[in-house]
Amino acid sequence: MTDRNPYSPDAPIPARLRPAMEALGRVGRDLARRIARGPLDGRLDRTVGGNADGDAQKALDVLADAAFLAELRGTGIRWYASEEQDDVTELDPAGRLALAIDPLDGSSNIETNVSIGTIFSLREARDEGVASFLRPGHEQLAAGYIIYGPQCMMVVTFGDGVQDYLLDPATGLFTLVNTRLTIPEESAEFAINASNYRHWSKPVRAYIDDCIAGSEGPRAKNFNMRWIASLVAETHRILVRGGLFLYPRDARPGYADGRLRMVYECAPIALLIEQAQGRATDATTRILDKVPGSLHARTPFVFGSTSKVDRITAYHDLPEQEISALFGNRGLFRV
Numbered sequence: 001m002t003d004r005n006p007y008s009p010d011a012p013i014p015a016r017l018r019p020a021m022e023a024l025g026r027v028g029r030d031l032a033r034r035i036a037r038g039p040l041d042g043r044l045d046r047t048v049g050g051n052a053d054g055d056a057q058k059a060l061d062v063l064a065d066a067a068f069l070a071e072l073r074g075t076g077i078r079w080y081a082s083e084e085q086d087d088v089t090e091l092d093p094a095g096r097l098a099l100a101i102d103p104l105d106g107s108s109n110i111e112t113n114v115s116i117g118t119i120f121s122l123r124e125a126r127d128e129g130v131a132s133f134l135r136p137g138h139e140q141l142a143a144g145y146i147i148y149g150p151q152c153m154m155v156v157t158f159g160d161g162v163q164d165y166l167l168d169p170a171t172g173l174f175t176l177v178n179t180r181l182t183i184p185e186e187s188a189e190f191a192i193n194a195s196n197y198r199h200w201s202k203p204v205r206a207y208i209d210d211c212i213a214g215s216e217g218p219r220a221k222n223f224n225m226r227w228i229a230s231l232v233a234e235t236h237r238i239l240v241r242g243g244l245f246l247y248p249r250d251a252r253p254g255y256a257d258g259r260l261r262m263v264y265e266c267a268p269i270a271l272l273i274e275q276a277q278g279r280a281t282d283a284t285t286r287i288l289d290k291v292p293g294s295l296h297a298r299t300p301f302v303f304g305s306t307s308k309v310d311r312i313t314a315y316h317d318l319p320e321q322e323i324s325a326l327f328g329n330r331g332l333f334r335v
Protein backbone atom coordinates (compact mmCIF):
# COMPACT_ATOMS: atom_id res chain seq x y z
CA MET A 1 0.00 0.00 0.00
CA THR A 2 1.42 3.38 -1.05
CA ASP A 3 0.21 5.93 1.43
CA ARG A 4 1.12 9.29 -0.13
CA ASN A 5 0.90 8.48 -3.85
CA PRO A 6 -2.34 6.61 -4.61
CA TYR A 7 -1.58 6.14 -8.35
CA SER A 8 0.18 3.39 -10.28
CA PRO A 9 3.72 4.40 -11.38
CA ASP A 10 2.66 4.87 -15.03
CA ALA A 11 0.08 7.59 -14.19
CA PRO A 12 0.64 10.51 -16.61
CA ILE A 13 -0.24 13.33 -14.20
CA PRO A 14 1.31 16.80 -14.86
CA ALA A 15 3.96 17.54 -12.19
CA ARG A 16 2.43 20.87 -11.27
CA LEU A 17 -0.93 19.27 -10.44
CA ARG A 18 0.44 16.12 -8.83
CA PRO A 19 0.26 17.11 -5.12
CA ALA A 20 -3.41 18.14 -5.52
CA MET A 21 -4.23 15.07 -7.60
CA GLU A 22 -2.59 12.80 -5.02
CA ALA A 23 -4.62 14.39 -2.23
CA LEU A 24 -7.84 13.93 -4.24
CA GLY A 25 -6.92 10.28 -4.82
CA ARG A 26 -6.13 9.66 -1.14
CA VAL A 27 -9.45 11.07 0.02
CA GLY A 28 -11.31 9.25 -2.76
CA ARG A 29 -9.72 5.98 -1.66
CA ASP A 30 -10.70 6.63 1.98
CA LEU A 31 -14.27 7.53 1.03
CA ALA A 32 -14.57 4.38 -1.08
CA ARG A 33 -13.59 2.30 1.98
CA ARG A 34 -15.88 4.24 4.26
CA ILE A 35 -18.85 3.81 1.90
CA ALA A 36 -18.12 0.11 1.43
CA ARG A 37 -18.02 -0.41 5.20
CA GLY A 38 -21.36 1.36 5.75
CA PRO A 39 -23.85 1.28 7.26
CA LEU A 40 -25.37 3.60 4.68
CA ASP A 41 -28.89 3.72 5.99
CA GLY A 42 -29.39 6.16 8.85
CA ARG A 43 -25.67 6.97 9.35
CA LEU A 44 -23.96 8.35 6.23
CA ASP A 45 -27.41 9.14 4.84
CA ARG A 46 -28.57 11.15 7.87
CA THR A 47 -29.70 14.75 7.08
CA VAL A 48 -27.51 17.12 9.09
CA GLY A 49 -28.35 20.55 7.64
CA GLY A 50 -28.74 22.55 4.44
CA ASN A 51 -26.20 24.04 2.00
CA ALA A 52 -26.04 27.42 0.23
CA ASP A 53 -28.51 26.21 -2.40
CA GLY A 54 -31.09 25.11 0.13
CA ASP A 55 -30.38 21.41 -0.58
CA ALA A 56 -30.47 19.04 2.37
CA GLN A 57 -26.97 18.09 3.48
CA LYS A 58 -26.36 14.45 4.35
CA ALA A 59 -23.73 13.31 6.83
CA LEU A 60 -21.64 11.93 3.94
CA ASP A 61 -21.78 15.31 2.09
CA VAL A 62 -20.34 17.06 5.13
CA LEU A 63 -17.82 14.34 5.96
CA ALA A 64 -16.53 14.27 2.35
CA ASP A 65 -16.25 18.06 2.18
CA ALA A 66 -14.26 18.20 5.45
CA ALA A 67 -11.96 15.36 4.33
CA PHE A 68 -11.10 17.00 0.97
CA LEU A 69 -10.59 20.41 2.55
CA ALA A 70 -8.21 19.03 5.19
CA GLU A 71 -6.17 16.87 2.81
CA LEU A 72 -5.82 19.53 0.10
CA ARG A 73 -3.95 21.92 2.41
CA GLY A 74 -0.30 22.21 1.39
CA THR A 75 -0.86 20.89 -2.15
CA GLY A 76 -0.56 24.21 -4.04
CA ILE A 77 -4.22 25.14 -3.78
CA ARG A 78 -5.01 28.69 -2.84
CA TRP A 79 -8.79 28.77 -3.27
CA TYR A 80 -11.16 25.93 -2.31
CA ALA A 81 -14.78 26.25 -3.49
CA SER A 82 -17.23 23.54 -2.45
CA GLU A 83 -20.86 22.94 -3.31
CA GLU A 84 -21.33 22.39 0.43
CA GLN A 85 -20.02 25.81 1.50
CA ASP A 86 -21.37 29.33 0.96
CA ASP A 87 -17.98 30.97 0.36
CA VAL A 88 -14.53 30.22 -1.01
CA THR A 89 -11.89 29.16 1.56
CA GLU A 90 -8.26 30.29 1.23
CA LEU A 91 -6.11 27.21 1.91
CA ASP A 92 -2.60 28.41 1.06
CA PRO A 93 -1.94 32.12 0.22
CA ALA A 94 1.13 31.09 -1.82
CA GLY A 95 -0.82 28.46 -3.79
CA ARG A 96 -1.27 28.95 -7.55
CA LEU A 97 -4.35 26.77 -8.06
CA ALA A 98 -8.09 27.04 -7.45
CA LEU A 99 -10.14 23.91 -6.84
CA ALA A 100 -13.91 23.54 -7.18
CA ILE A 101 -15.52 20.40 -5.82
CA ASP A 102 -18.84 18.61 -5.48
CA PRO A 103 -17.59 16.43 -2.62
CA LEU A 104 -20.47 13.99 -2.87
CA ASP A 105 -22.61 13.86 -5.98
CA GLY A 106 -25.85 11.88 -6.02
CA SER A 107 -26.60 12.37 -2.31
CA SER A 108 -30.19 11.23 -2.79
CA ASN A 109 -28.85 7.74 -3.58
CA ILE A 110 -26.68 7.16 -0.51
CA GLU A 111 -28.87 4.74 1.44
CA THR A 112 -29.85 2.75 -1.68
CA ASN A 113 -26.30 1.54 -2.45
CA VAL A 114 -26.39 3.10 -5.93
CA SER A 115 -23.24 4.66 -7.41
CA ILE A 116 -22.36 8.12 -6.08
CA GLY A 117 -19.26 10.22 -6.72
CA THR A 118 -17.03 13.26 -6.31
CA ILE A 119 -16.58 15.87 -9.08
CA PHE A 120 -13.54 18.19 -9.15
CA SER A 121 -12.11 20.99 -11.27
CA LEU A 122 -8.69 22.71 -11.14
CA ARG A 123 -7.99 26.21 -12.43
CA GLU A 124 -5.38 28.94 -12.13
CA ALA A 125 -5.85 30.91 -8.89
CA ARG A 126 -6.58 34.62 -9.38
CA ASP A 127 -5.97 37.32 -6.72
CA GLU A 128 -9.55 37.09 -5.58
CA GLY A 129 -11.22 33.84 -4.52
CA VAL A 130 -14.67 33.99 -6.12
CA ALA A 131 -13.31 35.64 -9.29
CA SER A 132 -11.07 32.61 -9.82
CA PHE A 133 -14.18 30.53 -10.52
CA LEU A 134 -16.33 33.02 -12.47
CA ARG A 135 -14.43 32.20 -15.66
CA PRO A 136 -15.23 30.12 -18.74
CA GLY A 137 -14.89 26.37 -18.32
CA HIS A 138 -12.43 26.01 -21.20
CA GLU A 139 -9.81 27.56 -18.88
CA GLN A 140 -9.89 24.55 -16.54
CA LEU A 141 -6.49 22.89 -16.11
CA ALA A 142 -7.97 19.56 -15.08
CA ALA A 143 -11.40 18.10 -14.40
CA GLY A 144 -12.64 14.73 -13.32
CA TYR A 145 -14.68 12.56 -11.03
CA ILE A 146 -14.32 9.65 -8.68
CA ILE A 147 -17.14 7.12 -8.89
CA TYR A 148 -17.98 5.02 -5.81
CA GLY A 149 -19.73 2.10 -7.44
CA PRO A 150 -19.27 -1.65 -7.72
CA GLN A 151 -15.78 -0.52 -8.73
CA CYS A 152 -14.19 2.71 -7.52
CA MET A 153 -12.68 4.59 -10.47
CA MET A 154 -11.17 7.98 -11.16
CA VAL A 155 -11.77 9.54 -14.58
CA VAL A 156 -9.77 12.69 -15.32
CA THR A 157 -8.61 15.00 -18.08
CA PHE A 158 -5.66 17.36 -18.08
CA GLY A 159 -6.74 18.84 -21.40
CA ASP A 160 -5.23 16.11 -23.56
CA GLY A 161 -7.69 13.21 -23.66
CA VAL A 162 -9.47 11.36 -20.85
CA GLN A 163 -7.70 8.90 -18.55
CA ASP A 164 -9.39 6.40 -16.26
CA TYR A 165 -8.03 4.62 -13.20
CA LEU A 166 -9.41 1.62 -11.35
CA LEU A 167 -8.89 1.45 -7.58
CA ASP A 168 -7.50 -1.90 -6.49
CA PRO A 169 -8.85 -2.33 -2.93
CA ALA A 170 -6.03 -4.77 -2.13
CA THR A 171 -3.15 -2.36 -2.91
CA GLY A 172 -5.02 0.96 -2.44
CA LEU A 173 -3.70 2.12 -5.85
CA PHE A 174 -5.62 3.80 -8.65
CA THR A 175 -4.25 1.82 -11.59
CA LEU A 176 -4.20 3.36 -15.06
CA VAL A 177 -6.61 1.63 -17.47
CA ASN A 178 -6.96 3.94 -20.53
CA THR A 179 -5.32 7.16 -21.59
CA ARG A 180 -7.75 8.11 -24.36
CA LEU A 181 -11.37 7.29 -23.59
CA THR A 182 -13.82 8.31 -26.31
CA ILE A 183 -17.63 8.31 -26.26
CA PRO A 184 -19.22 5.86 -28.70
CA GLU A 185 -21.19 7.82 -31.30
CA GLU A 186 -23.89 5.17 -31.73
CA SER A 187 -26.38 4.64 -28.91
CA ALA A 188 -30.12 4.48 -28.44
CA GLU A 189 -30.20 5.63 -24.80
CA PHE A 190 -31.29 8.91 -23.30
CA ALA A 191 -31.37 10.00 -19.64
CA ILE A 192 -33.76 12.55 -18.21
CA ASN A 193 -35.96 12.81 -15.12
CA ALA A 194 -39.23 12.19 -16.96
CA SER A 195 -41.36 13.02 -13.92
CA ASN A 196 -40.79 16.68 -14.87
CA TYR A 197 -42.30 16.23 -18.35
CA ARG A 198 -45.15 18.67 -17.77
CA HIS A 199 -42.72 21.41 -16.72
CA TRP A 200 -40.37 21.17 -19.74
CA SER A 201 -40.15 23.60 -22.65
CA LYS A 202 -41.77 22.65 -25.96
CA PRO A 203 -38.51 21.72 -27.74
CA VAL A 204 -37.48 19.33 -24.94
CA ARG A 205 -40.95 17.75 -24.87
CA ALA A 206 -40.89 17.38 -28.65
CA TYR A 207 -37.46 15.74 -28.58
CA ILE A 208 -38.48 13.24 -25.88
CA ASP A 209 -41.89 12.62 -27.52
CA ASP A 210 -40.05 11.64 -30.69
CA CYS A 211 -37.72 9.27 -28.78
CA ILE A 212 -40.66 7.65 -27.00
CA ALA A 213 -42.61 7.30 -30.27
CA GLY A 214 -39.80 4.95 -31.29
CA SER A 215 -40.11 3.05 -34.52
CA GLU A 216 -43.57 4.55 -35.11
CA GLY A 217 -42.39 8.18 -34.84
CA PRO A 218 -40.28 10.50 -36.96
CA ARG A 219 -37.04 8.92 -35.72
CA ALA A 220 -38.21 5.46 -36.91
CA LYS A 221 -36.08 3.87 -34.19
CA ASN A 222 -36.65 2.54 -30.67
CA PHE A 223 -34.91 4.16 -27.69
CA ASN A 224 -34.24 3.15 -24.13
CA MET A 225 -34.40 5.47 -21.12
CA ARG A 226 -32.15 5.61 -18.03
CA TRP A 227 -32.24 7.84 -14.92
CA ILE A 228 -29.95 7.10 -11.97
CA ALA A 229 -30.19 10.57 -10.34
CA SER A 230 -26.43 10.57 -9.91
CA LEU A 231 -24.64 12.77 -12.44
CA VAL A 232 -21.35 10.92 -11.99
CA ALA A 233 -22.98 7.56 -12.72
CA GLU A 234 -24.82 8.91 -15.80
CA THR A 235 -21.56 10.44 -17.08
CA HIS A 236 -19.72 7.18 -16.59
CA ARG A 237 -22.35 5.22 -18.49
CA ILE A 238 -22.29 7.69 -21.37
CA LEU A 239 -18.47 7.60 -21.54
CA VAL A 240 -18.62 3.82 -21.78
CA ARG A 241 -21.77 3.32 -23.86
CA GLY A 242 -22.70 6.64 -25.48
CA GLY A 243 -26.11 8.29 -25.31
CA LEU A 244 -27.55 11.57 -24.14
CA PHE A 245 -28.08 13.24 -20.74
CA LEU A 246 -30.48 16.11 -20.18
CA TYR A 247 -31.24 18.22 -17.12
CA PRO A 248 -33.05 21.09 -18.87
CA ARG A 249 -34.53 24.24 -17.39
CA ASP A 250 -38.18 23.81 -16.48
CA ALA A 251 -41.17 25.74 -15.18
CA ARG A 252 -40.94 24.68 -11.53
CA PRO A 253 -40.04 27.50 -9.11
CA GLY A 254 -36.24 27.55 -8.77
CA TYR A 255 -35.58 25.56 -11.96
CA ALA A 256 -35.30 28.43 -14.49
CA ASP A 257 -31.68 27.33 -15.01
CA GLY A 258 -32.20 23.64 -14.36
CA ARG A 259 -30.73 22.02 -11.29
CA LEU A 260 -27.04 21.39 -11.82
CA ARG A 261 -24.30 23.81 -10.80
CA MET A 262 -21.95 25.27 -13.36
CA VAL A 263 -18.79 25.53 -11.24
CA TYR A 264 -18.93 22.22 -9.37
CA GLU A 265 -20.74 19.93 -11.81
CA CYS A 266 -21.34 21.12 -15.39
CA ALA A 267 -18.02 22.79 -16.25
CA PRO A 268 -15.88 19.79 -15.13
CA ILE A 269 -18.18 17.20 -16.73
CA ALA A 270 -18.29 19.29 -19.93
CA LEU A 271 -14.49 19.33 -20.16
CA LEU A 272 -14.36 15.55 -19.73
CA ILE A 273 -17.07 15.03 -22.35
CA GLU A 274 -15.40 17.27 -24.92
CA GLN A 275 -12.05 15.63 -24.28
CA ALA A 276 -13.79 12.30 -24.97
CA GLN A 277 -14.99 13.68 -28.36
CA GLY A 278 -18.54 14.38 -27.13
CA ARG A 279 -20.52 17.60 -26.84
CA ALA A 280 -21.86 19.53 -23.79
CA THR A 281 -24.28 22.47 -24.02
CA ASP A 282 -27.09 24.17 -22.12
CA ALA A 283 -29.32 22.96 -25.02
CA THR A 284 -28.10 25.70 -27.34
CA THR A 285 -24.76 27.15 -26.08
CA ARG A 286 -21.46 25.37 -25.39
CA ILE A 287 -21.05 24.97 -21.61
CA LEU A 288 -17.29 25.62 -21.71
CA ASP A 289 -17.87 29.11 -23.20
CA LYS A 290 -20.35 30.18 -20.52
CA VAL A 291 -19.26 32.33 -17.56
CA PRO A 292 -21.18 31.65 -14.33
CA GLY A 293 -22.70 34.75 -12.72
CA SER A 294 -22.12 33.46 -9.20
CA LEU A 295 -20.33 30.67 -7.38
CA HIS A 296 -23.43 28.50 -7.03
CA ALA A 297 -25.07 29.41 -10.36
CA ARG A 298 -26.99 26.66 -12.14
CA THR A 299 -27.29 25.92 -15.82
CA PRO A 300 -29.40 23.66 -18.00
CA PHE A 301 -27.16 20.76 -19.04
CA VAL A 302 -27.22 18.51 -22.10
CA PHE A 303 -24.30 16.27 -22.99
CA GLY A 304 -23.28 13.06 -24.68
CA SER A 305 -22.61 11.78 -28.17
CA THR A 306 -22.09 14.73 -30.53
CA SER A 307 -24.88 14.04 -33.03
CA LYS A 308 -27.44 13.63 -30.25
CA VAL A 309 -26.54 16.91 -28.57
CA ASP A 310 -26.68 18.65 -31.95
CA ARG A 311 -30.13 17.22 -32.56
CA ILE A 312 -31.45 18.77 -29.34
CA THR A 313 -30.10 22.15 -30.46
CA ALA A 314 -31.89 21.68 -33.78
CA TYR A 315 -35.22 21.15 -31.98
CA HIS A 316 -34.71 24.55 -30.35
CA ASP A 317 -34.42 26.09 -33.84
CA LEU A 318 -37.65 24.57 -35.15
CA PRO A 319 -40.49 26.93 -36.14
CA GLU A 320 -43.41 27.07 -33.70
CA GLN A 321 -45.86 25.11 -35.90
CA GLU A 322 -43.31 22.33 -36.32
CA ILE A 323 -42.49 22.04 -32.61
CA SER A 324 -46.19 22.06 -31.65
CA ALA A 325 -47.10 19.45 -34.24
CA LEU A 326 -47.86 15.94 -33.10
CA PHE A 327 -44.73 13.85 -33.47
CA GLY A 328 -46.26 12.04 -36.45
CA ASN A 329 -46.41 15.32 -38.36
CA ARG A 330 -42.98 16.66 -37.41
CA GLY A 331 -41.73 16.34 -40.94
CA LEU A 332 -38.32 17.91 -40.44
CA PHE A 333 -37.00 15.00 -38.42
CA ARG A 334 -38.63 12.20 -40.32
CA VAL A 335 -35.80 9.89 -41.30
Ligand SMILES: O=P(O)(O)OC[C@H]1O[C@](O)(COP(=O)(O)O)[C@@H](O)[C@@H]1O
Pocket residue numbers: 055083102104105106107108193229230231232259
Ligand atom coordinates in the same frame (compact mmCIF):
# COMPACT_ATOMS: atom_id res chain seq x y z
O1 LIG B 1 -33.51 14.34 -8.22
P1 LIG B 1 -33.36 14.92 -9.58
O2 LIG B 1 -34.09 16.22 -9.74
O3 LIG B 1 -33.64 13.95 -10.68
O4 LIG B 1 -31.81 15.37 -9.70
C1 LIG B 1 -30.79 14.45 -9.85
C2 LIG B 1 -29.52 15.20 -10.00
O5 LIG B 1 -29.21 15.84 -8.79
C3 LIG B 1 -27.90 15.50 -8.38
O6 LIG B 1 -27.97 14.49 -7.40
C4 LIG B 1 -27.31 16.78 -7.79
O7 LIG B 1 -26.10 16.57 -7.19
P2 LIG B 1 -25.89 16.55 -5.57
O8 LIG B 1 -26.27 15.19 -5.08
O9 LIG B 1 -24.41 16.83 -5.52
O10 LIG B 1 -26.73 17.66 -4.98
C5 LIG B 1 -27.21 14.97 -9.63
O11 LIG B 1 -26.20 14.03 -9.34
C6 LIG B 1 -28.36 14.31 -10.36
O12 LIG B 1 -28.15 14.29 -11.74
Ligand SMILES: [Mg+2]
Pocket residue numbers: 102104105106231265
Ligand atom coordinates in the same frame (compact mmCIF):
# COMPACT_ATOMS: atom_id res chain seq x y z
MG1 LIG C 1 -23.86 16.95 -7.55
Ligand SMILES: [Mg+2]
Pocket residue numbers: 061083102103104105106107
Ligand atom coordinates in the same frame (compact mmCIF):
# COMPACT_ATOMS: atom_id res chain seq x y z
MG1 LIG D 1 -23.13 17.12 -3.94
